[in-house]
Amino acid sequence: MAERSGPMKWLRGMMLNHMPLMITCREFEDFILAYLEGELPGRQRFVFDLHLKVCRECRDYLAAYRRTVAVTKRAFDDDDAPVPDAVPEDLIKAVLAARDA
């Protein structure tokens, strides 16, 4: 029987669970709105930027989120402006929900 949890996996778990500067992708999502509005305190902003540096998925997510915010802003300024198909619908809903909050 092969041992499947090697030292690298253990190290990764340690970093995620015990290093205070590491946040999960889920936590990253929670920070996005505050980040874009410049409301993150310095330390959280640093942690956020750090995750952004190491996590390509979240970089892509943030870029898509920014595009969506820009698109929905235009859409509200001009009723005729179409929302591009490229923007995921659940992302638009999340942005709209944040607006109403």
Ligand SMILES: [Zn+2]
């Ligand atoms: Zn991530």
